[in-house]
Amino acid sequence: MAPADARAEQWRSRRARRLAGLGWVRREDRADGTPVRFVADELLVLDDHFATARQAFAEQGFTARDIVEEGDVPDGFRRVRLPGLDVARAARRVRVQAEAAGDTRVAAGPNHVFVSTPFEHAGPYGPPRPAAPGHLTVRDREVPEVEVLVLDTAVWLDSPLPKDRYVAEDLGPGADAGVDEDAVRDGDVGHANFVAGVLLTRSPRVRPRVMGIVDTFGVCRETDLIAGLGQAYDHQIINLSLGGYTLDDRPPPLLTAALSGLLGSGDRVLVAAAGNDGQHDRPFWPAAFAGTSVSWRRRVIAVAAHDGRRISGWSNTGTWITLAAPGADVTSTFVHQDGFEDGWATWSGTSFAAPFVAAAIADALPGAGSARLAAEEVIAGASRRYGRYAGLA
Incomplete structure (x- = not known):
């Protein structure tokens, strides 16, 4: 490995360790290794599909009392937090049902982390x-x-x-x-x-x-x-x-x-x-x-x-x-x-x-x-x- 490559790899490893220390960040890797990062336990969902989101939460063992709604979102959206939520699974569940109903919008997603x-x-x-x-x-x-x-x-x-x-x-x-x-x-x-x-x-x-x-x-x-x-x-x-x-x-x-x-x-x-x-x-x-x-x-x-x-x-x-x-x-x-x-x-x-x-x-x-x-x-x-x-x- 060339010195410049070794230096870059050391840098990336150090940064990865620092990011891993952020407990509020979750990561899902694709087959090619590129990551999707998002906020742990949070789902962003269109109001129109919030009923489906509640079904998705119930499938993971949550009740209505477990749902915490956060602010800082535009009209027409909900931002909910449930400790322990499998965010990717819930988002995909809402999307599939929304698309089956003919809604071409992205109905739900994580609170993505950008870098x-x-x-x-x-x-x-x-x-x-x-x-x-x-x-x-x-x-x-x-x-x-x-x-x-x-x-x-x-x-x-x-x-x-x-x-x-x-x-x-x-x-x-x-x-x-x-x-x-x-x-x-x-x-x-x-x-x-x-x-x-x-x-x-x-x-x-x-x-x-x-x-x-x-x-x-x-x-x-x-x-x-x-x-x-x-x-x-x-x-x-x-x-x-x-x-x-x-x-x-x-x-x-x-x-x-x-x-x-x-x-x-x-x-x-x-x-x-x-x-x-x-x-x-x-x-x-x-x-x-x-x-x-x-x-x-x-x-x-x-x-x-x-x-x-x-x-x-x-x-x-x-x-x-x-x-x-x-x-x-x-x-x-x-x-x-x-x-x-x-x-x-x-x-x-x-x-x-x-x-x-x-x-x-x-x-x-x-x-x-x-x-x-x-x-x-x-x-x-x-x-x-x-x-x-x-x-x-």
Whole structure:
């Protein structure tokens, strides 16, 4: 095993152990080894099929008194918790009966756990590596500013990011706040800093607005993501460098409803990372909405990563990919911490290809007149080919 491969494998093993320590996360693996993660004991179900859900609970030995209803879900949904529930079994039971009754919607699903996209596999190189300082674009006060909403980890304050160039909704901890060193080395703390830095190295127009919804383990619940998307209505461009897989590869029901409201009207586009598991046929959500039949699918730009010559072998691909962008050995702002004294790092992942595209859309926005038209302009102008995908160089 090459040194870089050994380092990456050690990193993945350490991260897997840390995630395994989160008692509220459950994992179901497919035959190909790719995981579906979800919140233990919780089921999200459409109101219309709650009676079927109660039957599914009864089949597992639960009574009506065992059901605890949680909040934080849109109208038309129930979020229920039953300690010891086999969530996957209950979800499939509700879905089968709903489909038999002619309802084509995904009637039930877990409260999925999504991860920042370097989590499982940030390219063949593992975690971020220290790099020499790079260069941010110079802000021209005569150029119209475009705000890009970044739903990600919180921002680490001790960073090369100029404080007048971004807005943080949920400021991250300072260097003395007790975040363990592994979280810094692995990039759980600093992921948003890196994404924001890509935006600022690519465009003088962009003002990142970072909202922390991902914790220092690099994970968030579907309901956390929904809460963040609820704050996105005032933004035309949203960057999501996170995602995950679902039971039976069906769209996550709660996320589907939230994005239908967000992207089904108004002038908004969602730029989403394709994931880093090297999967070639498995939908990675929310990016994979770009390949579905939903009316707003063209508002989702699914971004794979290339290395300058070809699609990176670790980048997810599929018929749902919209564009490829640089994602291998990207240099951007990170954190000032042991080993990263200059505060810059080199890292790989579709996490960092996505903001490359978001920055291009922001640059095109004033001239295009709308986010939708700006996205179409960027896609149409992607003249380079990386395998079967058009891409930005």
